[in-house]
Amino acid sequence: MSDVYIVGIDMIRFGRYPEKTVPGLAAEAALLALDDAGLTIRDMQALFCGNLGQASGMVGQRMLAEIGQTGIPVTNVANACATGATAFRDAWMTIKAGVYDTVLAVGVEQMGKGLLGGGGGVSPEGLVGSYTMPAMFAHIGMEHSKRYGTTFAQFAQVSVKNHHHSTLNPKSMYRVETPLKEVMGAEMIAWPLTKLMCSVNVDGSAAAVLMSEKKVRERGLMDRAVRIRASEMSSNPFEDRQMAMPDFSGATRVAAANAYEQAGIGPEEVNLVELHDCFATAELVHYENLGLCAFGDAGKLIDDGTTALGGRVPVNVSGGLLSKGHPLGATGIANIYEVSTHLRGKAGERQVEGARIGLTHVVGGGPGMGTACAIHVLEKV
Amino acid sequence: MSDVYIVGIDMIRFGRYPEKTVPGLAAEAALLALDDAGLTIRDMQALFCGNLGQASGMVGQRMLAEIGQTGIPVTNVANACATGATAFRDAWMTIKAGVYDTVLAVGVEQMGKGLLGGGGGVSPEGLVGSYTMPAMFAHIGMEHSKRYGTTFAQFAQVSVKNHHHSTLNPKSMYRVETPLKEVMGAEMIAWPLTKLMCSVNVDGSAAAVLMSEKKVRERGLMDRAVRIRASEMSSNPFEDRQMAMPDFSGATRVAAANAYEQAGIGPEEVNLVELHDCFATAELVHYENLGLCAFGDAGKLIDDGTTALGGRVPVNVSGGLLSKGHPLGATGIANIYEVSTHLRGKAGERQVEGARIGLTHVVGGGPGMGTACAIHVLEKV
Structure with missing residues (x-):
């Protein structure tokens, strides 16, 4: 089975961007990662997109509408704080499977200010303490x-x-x-x-281009590649x-x-x-x-x-x-x-x-x- | 690369189940599919769960809490009306990749009554007509x-x-x-x-157990297998x-x-x-x-x-x-x-x-x- 490599990866500076949209933030990171790989959206064979706030809102497809609506398969995933990594792993899986050679994974969230709040969902009876x-x-x-x-x-x-x-x-x-x-x-x-010991709610996005070993060699991208062990x-x-x-x-x-x-x-x-x-x-x-x-x-x-x-x-x-x-x-x-x-x-x-x-x-x-x-x-x- | 087979698959009768929960409905279909395969949740190496209504709500993990919290990887996906099929395909992909041999895919929705309504999302300027x-x-x-x-x-x-x-x-x-x-x-x-030419909003769930060829033969399940071509x-x-x-x-x-x-x-x-x-x-x-x-x-x-x-x-x-x-x-x-x-x-x-x-x-x-x-x-x- 092929080793899988990261050949392009980047993130926007995390911050507060209330004037931007979720697909727009995703697009920024995607374009940065594509630039890092020296590739374009036309080179991507599939997209995995992770987002929680609009998890049912087809964020991946809406991002493609902004940067290139090429008809590739899009999967939108949501998995709490592991959402972005889940999108990344699903992309890795398609290359391991030999189904695709070049796949884009994007994670994005627009949160506004505040503390990381409740966990949502319904708590089982008997759970100790507050649910925040x-x-x-x-x-x-x-x-x-x-x-x-x-x-x-x-x-x-x-x-x-x-x-x-x-x-x-x-x-x-x-x-x-x-x-x-x-x-x-x-x-x-x-x-x-204390407040300084709690993580910061921010808006942000990050993206990675994953590639099969064969394709990395073919494209001459090994000098910028990172191996996924x-x-x-x-x-x-x-x-x-x-x-x-x-x-x-x-x-x-x-x-x-x-x-x-x-x-x-x-x-x-x-x-x-x-x-x-x-x-x-x-x-x-x-x-x-x-x-x-x-x-x-x-x-x-x-x-x-x-x-x-x-x-x-x-x-x-x-x-x-x-x-x-x-x-x-x-x-x-x-x-x-x-x-x-x-x-x-x-x-x-x-x-x-x-x-x-x-x-x-x-x-x-x-x-x-x-x-x-x-x-x-x-x-x- | 291994062929992938369905060895267990089933669905609940679609209907209106306001007294049930989304993870509960998912669990019903999962247990039916496991029974159909003659397997248990302990045999599953990963779970892919598709749901739109609670897309950010970890439906897969909550289902496992009901039928066996075994610690397997869970991915929750949402992809409009292709949500269940996306979960199924992602499960297929992991077996194609040789990463797992036996994987569960579940799709579930609790909709209540009514017509299939709006598409959500923001419509681009100039789009003709109503957005329902x-x-x-x-x-x-x-x-x-x-x-x-x-x-x-x-x-x-x-x-x-x-x-x-x-x-x-x-x-x-x-x-x-x-x-x-x-x-x-x-x-x-x-x-x-007319009203009879519109699909029916209902509650429902369906599940499938996917398996690698090697495992199907090992388990002697080829008589109930369906090949994914x-x-x-x-x-x-x-x-x-x-x-x-x-x-x-x-x-x-x-x-x-x-x-x-x-x-x-x-x-x-x-x-x-x-x-x-x-x-x-x-x-x-x-x-x-x-x-x-x-x-x-x-x-x-x-x-x-x-x-x-x-x-x-x-x-x-x-x-x-x-x-x-x-x-x-x-x-x-x-x-x-x-x-x-x-x-x-x-x-x-x-x-x-x-x-x-x-x-x-x-x-x-x-x-x-x-x-x-x-x-x-x-x-x-």
Whole structure:
């Protein structure tokens, strides 16, 4: 079966674009990705489009009406915070299948301002606490604190790190330093999460052109290609705990185990990670779920700078969802853009030196909705 | 590359189930399809779920919470009236890719009563006439009349035929004869479409278990298998006409040409067809788009009984969307169920004798939304 490569990938700067439309935002990223590949919409054999806000509104077809209505198959997908990564994986699948050689994947969201709110859906009886997203991830943090002694300051330090990273990323929504004192002193949303420890609702889009190995060679695009070593997804396997509390760890662990197996590597071989830091607590929990450290050791990783730029395995060098922003449907492909940019050695000031293998992770859902997780392992060519 | 087979497929009887939930309806069809295959949810390696009404609501994951939360990858898709067929094709793709051997595809919709209404989305400036679905398909019929002299009675006869077929289908919403006089005399919705020439809004669900050839042999399921000879999708290629009127023919012609090529057959080899008769006018237009006759000859096919049960190529023996009902997200897989049932020789009173090859077609969209079309060619094993 053919290896699949990314030959073009880009994102718009995340921000607030109330004057634009969802298909228009999608089109901007698509054109950037096509330019990056040196291709046009006429070269695309299929389109996968991820969006939540207008999930039933044929965003993919409407985008094509703006940039070239060529008659190609369009699939619109929605999968909570894994929406963009799902579109990317479905595109990957068609090339693996040998059905297409060149496929476009786009993720887009127009959110306006505010905090990441409720999860929608109907909550099963007995679920603990509030059903807003900040409350759920506050619970997850408190659980970690109770079990391993993780401190408020350690969670807050995640936000300090990611905001610092974002000052080096011109495509980030925010680009300001947030010292520990400022993070800990910000408005408390749901203990231990202050406002600066919650991801940013923004508008954004990201797109990727995927290509079969044969076509990459034929087109002479190997110099800009990034190899997809693994593409995995999961939902949350049942655990008793879910009767009382929604869970984002189970799905991540399943997808991570499968992704490492598919890639034929272990977590110690990963040089950088973009993971789903929708809230600061989530980042620490996912260090463990992704096998970057043993269970209970996440606090140490943030304390000793292992996951900061310059550390052994920098995490969320883009600024992460906490500072770059989290336009739901776009986030999955934006994470893949960030890792790809490092593997190509084109990340400028924030370049992770010598990066050969990177991992991207998104996970979303909510109480009564279940979970969607997607993990990709990417490799420098 | 492996051939892909359907080894389990079923649908609930379409109807009005206001007391049920969308995931609950999906679960019913999924369990029926699993039973038909003699498998359980534990055998499924991935799930593709199609639904429009709750397109951003993780219907697939919520269905798994009811029938077995095994942690498998779930993708939720939405593609207008092609939603169910899109889920089916995405499932097919994963097996073609060799990534999975056994995959579940489900389509579901809970619509309540009423006519198929507006298309949503924003209409481009200059689009002719009303943007409701009946008005669009009235236009399409009038165009056909103007060009080829197709009559009101010929359009009405489509509805007579499909309602008759539905009297033989226990899973159809309606099962009553509607004589020509009654169809033509029913409430006029949009000339030449009376109320009995518009598809029925209903609740419904359908599901299929797809399997790789290797696994079918390993499991000894070839006796119940249906081979997928072709799976194609398209969107609407740009034509000037679309500046004034939405178009469902262009996408159908593209997908049909590709499907016949993929299957290595011509339209004359097809023994039965389930096509997208969302309105009576659509059925005649699609006879031509699918190559069942030359352009302009659709009226003759309905006049001489070619497409009625017992004719050369029966169309919509299930009763079609006009009488069986059209629960948007479910329709694509329900059409595949109908054709599969004939290829297995299990269609009872309405069996198309000697059926070896069948074709299914759905197409949807609306003004300002673009079009999604899916065509599958299925073959008796």
